[in-house]
Amino acid sequence: MQIVIASGKGGTGKTTVATSLASIAAEQDTVRFLDCDVEAPNAGLFLNPRLDTHKEVGVLIPQIDNEACTYCGKCAEVCQFHAIAVVGKKTLVFPELCHGCGSCTLVCPENAISEHLNVMGILEGGSTPEQIDFAQGVMNVGEPMAVPIIRELKKRGSTSSPEIEIWDAPPGASCPVVETIRGADFALLVTEPTPFGLHDLKQVAEIVNELGIPAGVVINRDGIGNNAVGAYCEESGLPILMRIPMERRIAEAIASGKLLLDAAPEYRPSFETMLKTIVAEVNA
Amino acid sequence: MRQLVVLSGKGGTGKTCVTAAFAHLASKGEYADKFIVADADVDAANLGLVLQPQLLEEQEFKGGQVAVIDQDTCAFCGECQDVCRFDAIDYTDGLYVVDPIACDGCAACVYQCSTESIAMHEQVVGKFYLSQGRYSPLYHANLYPGQDNSGKLVTLVKQRARLQALDENRKLVIVDGPPGIGCPVISATSGADLVLIVAEPTVSGVHDMHRVLQTVQHFGVRAMVCINKADVYPTGADEIESFCRDNGIQTVGRIPFDLTVASAMVEGEPVTAFQPDAPASVAISLVWERVLESLLKEKA
Amino acid sequence: MKLAISISGKKLSSPFDARFGRAAAFCIVDTETGEWEVFENPALSASGGAGVQASQFVVEHGAEAVASGAFGPNAFDTLDAANVEMYLAPGNKAHTAAEVLEMVKAGRLPKAEAATHKGHHGGSH
Numbered sequence A: 001m002q003i004v005i006a007s008g009k010g011g012t013g014k015t016t017v018a019t020s021l022a023s024i025a026a027e028q029d030t031v032r033f034l035d036c037d038v039e040a041p042n043a044g045l046f047l048n049p050r051l052d053t054h055k056e057v058g059v060l061i062p063q064i065d066n067e068a069c070t071y072c073g074k075c076a077e078v079c080q081f082h083a084i085a086v087v088g089k090k091t092l093v094f095p096e097l098c099h100g101c102g103s104c105t106l107v108c109p110e111n112a113i114s115e116h117l118n119v120m121g122i123l124e125g126g127s128t129p130e131q132i133d134f135a136q137g138v139m140n141v142g143e144p145m146a147v148p149i150i151r152e153l154k155k156r157g158s159t160s161s162p163e164i165e166i167w168d169a170p171p172g173a174s175c176p177v178v179e180t181i182r183g184a185d186f187a188l189l190v191t192e193p194t195p196f197g198l199h200d201l202k203q204v205a206e207i208v209n210e211l212g213i214p215a216g217v218v219i220n221r222d223g224i225g226n227n228a229v230g231a232y233c234e235e236s237g238l239p240i241l242m243r244i245p246m247e248r249r250i251a252e253a254i255a256s257g258k259l260l261l262d263a264a265p266e267y268r269p270s271f272e273t274m275l276k277t278i279v280a281e282v283n284a
Numbered sequence B: 001m002r003q004l005v006v007l008s009g010k011g012g013t014g015k016t017c018v019t020a021a022f023a024h025l026a027s028k029g030e031y032a033d034k035f036i037v038a039d040a041d042v043d044a045a046n047l048g049l050v051l052q053p054q055l056l057e058e059q060e061f062k063g064g065q066v067a068v069i070d071q072d073t074c075a076f077c078g079e080c081q082d083v084c085r086f087d088a089i090d091y092t093d094g095l096y097v098v099d100p101i102a103c104d105g106c107a108a109c110v111y112q113c114s115t116e117s118i119a120m121h122e123q124v125v126g127k128f129y130l131s132q133g134r135y136s137p138l139y140h141a142n143l144y145p146g147q148d149n150s151g152k153l154v155t156l157v158k159q160r161a162r163l164q165a166l167d168e169n170r171k172l173v174i175v176d177g178p179p180g181i182g183c184p185v186i187s188a189t190s191g192a193d194l195v196l197i198v199a200e201p202t203v204s205g206v207h208d209m210h211r212v213l214q215t216v217q218h219f220g221v222r223a224m225v226c227i228n229k230a231d232v233y234p235t236g237a238d239e240i241e242s243f244c245r246d247n248g249i250q251t252v253g254r255i256p257f258d259l260t261v262a263s264a265m266v267e268g269e270p271v272t273a274f275q276p277d278a279p280a281s282v283a284i285s286l287v288w289e290r291v292l293e294s295l296l297k298e299k300a
Numbered sequence C: 001m002k003l004a005i006s007i008s009g010k011k012l013s014s015p016f017d018a019r020f021g022r023a024a025a026f027c028i029v030d031t032e033t034g035e036w037e038v039f040e041n042p043a044l045s046a047s048g049g050a051g052v053q054a055s056q057f058v059v060e061h062g063a064e065a066v067a068s069g070a071f072g073p074n075a076f077d078t079l080d081a082a083n084v085e086m087y088l089a090p091g092n093k094a095h096t097a098a099e100v101l102e103m104v105k106a107g108r109l110p111k112a113e114a115a116t117h118k119g120h121h122g123g124s125h
Helices: A014-025 A043-047 A074-078 A103-107 A147-155 A175-181 A195-210 A228-235 A248-255 A265-283 B015-026 B079-083 B108-112 B152-167 B183-189 B203-218 B234-246 B260-266 B279-297 C050-060 C073-081 C097-105
Strands: A002-006 A031-035 A050-064 A084-087 A090-093 A113-127 A133-139 A164-168 A186-191 A215-222 A240-245 B002-007 B035-039 B054-069 B089-092 B095-098 B118-132 B137-143 B172-176 B194-199 B223-228 B250-255 C002-007 C025-030 C036-040 C065-068 C085-088
Touching: A002 A014, A002 A175, A014 A031, A014 A043, A014 A164, A014 A186, A014 A215, A014 A265, A031 A043, A043 A133, A043 B203, A050 A090, A050 A133, A050 A147, A074 A084, A074 A103, A084 C050, A084 C073, A090 C073, A103 A113, A103 B108, A113 A147, A133 A147, A147 A175, A175 A195, A186 A195, A186 A265, A195 A215, A195 A228, A195 B260, A215 A228, A215 A265, A240 A265, B002 B015, B002 B183, B002 B279, B015 B035, B015 B172, B015 B194, B015 B260, B015 B279, B035 B152, B054 B095, B054 B137, B054 B152, B079 B089, B079 B108, B108 B118, B118 B152, B137 B152, B152 B172, B152 B183, B183 B203, B194 B203, B194 B279, B203 B223, B203 B234, B223 B234, B223 B279, B234 B250, B250 B279, B260 B279, C002 C097, C025 C050, C025 C097, C050 C073, C065 C097, C073 C085
Parallel strands: A002 A164, A002 A186, A031 A133, A031 A164, A186 A215, A215 A240, B002 B172, B002 B194, B035 B137, B035 B172, B194 B223, B223 B250, C002 C065, C065 C085
Antiparallel strands: A050 A113, A084 A090, A113 A133, B054 B118, B089 B095, B118 B137, C002 C025, C025 C036
């Protein structure tokens, strides 16, 4: 079962909820955790995995064999992203524009193009003290695209097939978020009861809807702001699976890297119930 | 004319609230009619929620393209599915169909299709707006959910803000940036005279601050740091300040955790307008003074 | 020689556009005969790779030199590979393309030896 934790707005508590959910689940089931926020991955700070596998990832970009190239320009013609230019007697490749689609390689009439990996980031994995199979993607600073790294991270299998998989999504509602959410059995949307939280929740709810994935909401920092988020959830049939009230001591604990469950063990039953509800919803 | 871009790395550190406050504060000082605000977080554009914008201009924004298969001429060879590296072509109910959400727009299938049955269709992926905000003109945009946040819409928002500022001889463009460190952030950083990083002192916040700082420096832009919600984890705040000191980066203030910010947000106002004597408001005002001074003394 | 000047308009007398990759149009003028033609820039609305596309476009139209306000790294590499001279004209003064042409002919414009700025990374995912 694959549960994705998303939000729309940044900083609502996705990683906070995801890591505690994983921790609770790990008490009974085998759990895999994928930190898909490859631009700014934080879950490892809370789950403390021993990262012992590393793999460079990126996209396959074209390499031109200058001996075979006849400068016909077909590659430049088909490239939708202007990542190849043929000028005079030179064929230039612009790696940061390349999507790794392979189109140029296919159309070259001289078979003058081969592909090699343009490293954009790294996948790291290992076990946590609670035996969670943890993996994260870390995009290299200066790289523009997160999606290829997320794609590779999600493909990453292992010898075991876990009972529960948790995917921690990045903020926002654009491509990297869609890439993370795709294929999930359930989307847990973490929001805050403020106008910003509501505005961005609606964006990601739309994605989840379009992808046909059942969803539920966690309202974090409940008590600040107003209840517009609650009202929206009710109108749209989004079940509110948990409310975590605003508590300074929780904020302080998380600030120092503690799991929510460790800082506030009184939430254990709520997490257990939420997990059961999600499992029941998916299996229904 | 100077451009300030507000970034964070981690989401939710308070960029938008701080930017909105800056807009309010700028409107009270000597730059009252001399600035423009832009919301470059086109993916989750929240700045307008606290600047009470009156819409002046709205424009559809065309982004990438998606492949569409003509079922009448399709020969069902499946070549398109074989070449697609984005798992965007499904075979369901006896038909090959492109999933527009997964489609990357690379057109590899178009060129490999043996019957030329695939065409690329341009897509409207969002909307671009010019509004009259409460304190200044506001350029903003809304990327439709699930779309490619390539930086092109971010660039458009900033360019238009910049052009109007130049045309009208305004002195400042204040830009609310997106979270993360990828393309949208890179586009937002491009052309900035100064980046203010709103950091939060939590372990996540510090970690991500480092990454965005590296990104900004990678692109050769000067950065300063302020610490929001600073009293939630003073150890983290100290860590940030000492790191900045050791690396020649100016820190421009600590803002305390203050729920007045949320209340102001509910009222649709920047916190400095909502309650000028709130602890966060007082702190942000100081940050603004220091940022403004630094922004203006930088040689063009 | 054939010189491409980035412009915002449709004529040689139109204002000079300091942007290269996203210039509104290019005026391609023969510096000896004075004949000119204006082409809309196809890269104007490209989501990424505008510098590359604009460079290829002017090369395809026979330009041996380009005058613009700035050249990003991809535009620079592409034009350099095609042995196209890159002249830098100041964008902050309101020149027309015709004035820029005179400046090139009088040898008053510096050449770009490297990209004038870092990329804009408008590339899509």
